[in-house]
Amino acid sequence: MEAVLQFLGALCLVLVVIAIGGFIYVRYKFRKLSKELIENVVNMGGTLPPISISLEPIESIPWPDTAEVDATIRQLREFGFEEVGSYFITNLPNTYVLGMADPVRNYWAALTTHPAAHLMVDLACEDQNGKRLNVADSGHEPNRNNESEQIIRLPGATVGTLYTTLQQHRPENIQEIIPTEFPQYFELIYRRSMERRYITGEISVDHIDFVEELTQSQVDPATLEFLKQSNLLPKPDDRDIIIEELQERVTAKWWEEFGDRLLVITDQMEPLEIVEAMDSSWDGWNTKGGLERDADRHAPKKGRELFWSLVNTLGHNEQFQIHESVETPIPADIIVGPEWTD
Secondary structure (H helix, E strand, O other): OHHHHHHHHHHHHHHHHHHHHHHHHHHHHHHHHHHHHHHHHHHHOOOOOOOOOOOOHHHOOOOOOOHHHHHHHHHHOOOOOEEEEEEEEEEOOOOOEEEEEEEOOOOEEEEEOOOEEEEEEEEEEEEEEOOOEEEEEOOOOEEEOOOOOEEOOOOOHHHHHHHHHHHHHHHEEEEOOOOOHHHHHHHHHHHHHHHHHOOOOOHHHHHHHHHHHHHHOOOOHHHHHHHHHOOOOOOOOHHOOOOOOOOOOOOOOOOOOOOEEEEEEOOOOOOOOOOOOOOEEEEEOOOOOOOEHHHHOOHHOOOOOOOHHHHHHHHOOOOOOOEEEOOOOOOOHHHHOOOOOO
């Protein structure tokens, strides 16, 4: 009997070792195949619709944090960079780009602002054969190499770290810098970065198109500025429920989860803080005019349906608690949203 138990114990141990080894092997092969698939899709151009951005010259850039920008520019100048132009991206609101270049080493630098991010610094160079190296402190994309491009992401890196990394990995025979070509250079870098982020699943096509649609909607500039100053920025998976046109006066709504509040913004700059908790884990009304928790905490469709139910109910449900930042409430008859459909 004892021998049988020892045999069974040894057999279990062997099976556990085999299972662990198999898991490690399968995970390794999966990652390898995933990487090859991503690189193949990138090399073929991917399936991402064309991303159109356009840089237009501007005299000065309204940086959100002048001290931080000044320090960054000062460091880049110490490394030999010179300013080649200031630009704004025509189809992205409040997004500016400062182009800099090191004419001796033929390095490019781009300082970028965007409402959804802090100061972004990109350093890049390209050799005469078209091999490009891009080092940046933005994003969370892992290091990845292919035959024509090397992208190194260092989230939170200093200018010195970026510069050192650029020097360590720079290709030979760097091509001559032509400052007038900076807009085309930056647009190419931007598109390639967005394509890779799309292919790796970090962002969606809807997220790429979001800001452009926001700009083209009826949201007034004052509301856009308010969103920027308040740091009320979208998450990629929230895009479906961020912007919809209501009727006439109500031109924007904004879902932002801070604590258990939902913020609705109108073209009259009347933020409404809805005190009841509201997200994809809530479903239906309870007898007190509040919300009942749904057992499924991952129900985005229910969350969207609830959002429209909430919008349609404002002003019609006396039991629902609303805090208004203005004395005159929004008339109930204009707060009407469409029924949600897939």
